[in-house]
Amino acid sequence: MRFGARRNMWANICFNGDMALMEKIVIALGGNALQEAGMPATAANQLEVVEKTSEYIADIIEQGYTVALAHGNGPQVGRIVLQNETANSVTPAMPFDVCGAMSQGYIGYHMQQGLEKVLRRRGNNTRVATIVTQVVVDREDPKFKNPSKPIGPFYSEEEARALEAERGYVMKEDAGRGWRRVVASPMPIEIVELDAVKCLMAGGFVPVTVGGGGIPVYKDENGNYVGTAAVIDKDLASERLAEDIDADALVILTAVEKVSVNFKKPDQIDLDVLTIEDAERYIAEGQFAPGSMLPKVEAAMKFVRSKPGRRAIITSLDKAVEALKGCAGTTVK
Numbered sequence: 001m002r003f004g005a006r007r008n009m010w011a012n013i014c015f016n017g018d019m020a021l022m023e024k025i026v027i028a029l030g031g032n033a034l035q036e037a038g039m040p041a042t043a044a045n046q047l048e049v050v051e052k053t054s055e056y057i058a059d060i061i062e063q064g065y066t067v068a069l070a071h072g073n074g075p076q077v078g079r080i081v082l083q084n085e086t087a088n089s090v091t092p093a094m095p096f097d098v099c100g101a102m103s104q105g106y107i108g109y110h111m112q113q114g115l116e117k118v119l120r121r122r123g124n125n126t127r128v129a130t131i132v133t134q135v136v137v138d139r140e141d142p143k144f145k146n147p148s149k150p151i152g153p154f155y156s157e158e159e160a161r162a163l164e165a166e167r168g169y170v171m172k173e174d175a176g177r178g179w180r181r182v183v184a185s186p187m188p189i190e191i192v193e194l195d196a197v198k199c200l201m202a203g204g205f206v207p208v209t210v211g212g213g214g215i216p217v218y219k220d221e222n223g224n225y226v227g228t229a230a231v232i233d234k235d236l237a238s239e240r241l242a243e244d245i246d247a248d249a250l251v252i253l254t255a256v257e258k259v260s261v262n263f264k265k266p267d268q269i270d271l272d273v274l275t276i277e278d279a280e281r282y283i284a285e286g287q288f289a290p291g292s293m294l295p296k297v298e299a300a301m302k303f304v305r306s307k308p309g310r311r312a313i314i315t316s317l318d319k320a321v322e323a324l325k326g327c328a329g330t331t332v333k
Contacts, residue, residue: 023064023248024201025324027057028238028299029071030254033317034107041079043106050114058118059321061126061206068201068245069111069128070238073103073212077231078152078181085167096183097215097227104132104211111208128206134192134225135214135232135240141186149185149231150291154178175289176264182291184230186216188240192225198245213237235299243306250303250312251324252296257316259297259330261287274332276301300332 033053039045061067080102084093094102108130115128147170155163160171160179169181191197191210200207213232217225235252242250258270261282274282279301288294300312313320315329323329 024066024068024245025060025249025251026068026070026238026242026245026247027060027320028235028250028252029053029069029317030252031072031075032255033253034071034110035075041075043110046107047110047114050110051117053317054111054115054118056317056320057115058122058124060324061119062122062124063321063324065324066201067206068197068241068247069206069208070210070234070241071107071111071208071212072234073100073107074149074151074231075153076107077103077212082152095227096229097217100212100215100231101132104130104215107211108132108208115206126204126206128208129200130208130211131193131196131200133197133209133211133214134217134227135188135210135237136190136192136225137186137216137218137228137230137232138189139218139228141184143186144184144230147182147184148172148291149183149233150174150180151183151231152181154180172291175292185213185233186230188214188232188237191237191241191244192217194241194244197241201245210234210237210241233295233299235295236302239299239303242303248310249324250300250310251320252300252312252314253317253320254293254296254314255316257319257329259288259293259314263287263289263293271330274300274330276304276332279332297332304332 034049035041035046036049077099080099081096084099112128112130119126154177157179163169164171171179172182174180191214197207197209213234214237216228216230216232218228220226239250259274260268260270262268279297282288288297296314300314303312304310312332313323313329315323319328
């Protein structure tokens with residue numbers, strides 16, 4: 001069988017738990033870690049979901065890992081933009097980069113509350129701090145001409161076409177789940193507040209950073225940072241962060257336990273291990289959906305290639321601890 005030839009190579013091998021000691025990891029949280037599908041998108045509901053998520057993050061921290069947290073913001077920043085546009089007759093709408101900063105602030109606030117609450121309940125005094133993080137992009141990045149990053153809620157095709165006509169949005173179908181607005185998603189080049197992240201980690205804090213991929217900025221002719229309308233992919237920004245803090249592992253959490261080929265088809269195969277070579281072939285075959293699994297696999301590949309000995313894991317939130325031990329998820333190597 002060509003697909004998944006290495007599928008079970010590590011299926012029954014788990015790493016020694018002692019490897020957690022002093023190991024530095026970046027955890028990239030997916031949207032399911034911040035809100036529950038089918039529930040009203042209220043602040044109270046998001047905080048409740050974040051507290052549930054925090055139980056799993058606390059498990060990882062208590063295994064001895066040094067952790068930095070990143071998170072997505074697609075639904076949240078989309079709603080903030082809608083709120084701004086709906087109320088623009090009452091108060092001026094904020095530009096897209098400012099909406100991204102707003103989403104970083106309130107998501108980080110919930111993560112600080114949720115994770116510290118869980119840790120205190122366990123007798124752990126580890127503190128959590130959010131950094132409103134800017135990420136430098138290239139103003140001439142070709143991705144500005146081809147919007148691809150989904151934000152906001154899902155729509156039917158009819159609703160999507162109406163939004164295109166009424167508001168000039170670019171709408172695309174998102175991995176069989178419905179239609180969403182898409183915006184430019186340039187590549188992350190540099191994390192502006194990197195020194196602050198390192199300082200917090202050195203002081204024993206869990207930093208929440210590059211939220212939503214970071215606020216996209218570019219440098220003007222005077223070397224000043226200027227915000228721009230885009231959403232950086234949070235998995236690629238998390239990879240940039242993991243490289244820059246010299247992390248040992250990048251853990252990308254999503255809605256499924258493992259990366260699959262022939263996803264949602266009768267011959268679907270879940271992968272325990274994904275080599276760089278196999279990943280390249282699967283990407284060429286179109287196995288991974290753009291805006292969904294593709295950027296996760298690309299981020300994992302980039303991190304593994306960046307330095308010998310680094311590993312990347314793609315898995316679900318509830319399998320994260322097991323995946324770090326090699327007993328669940330997909331390990332990219």
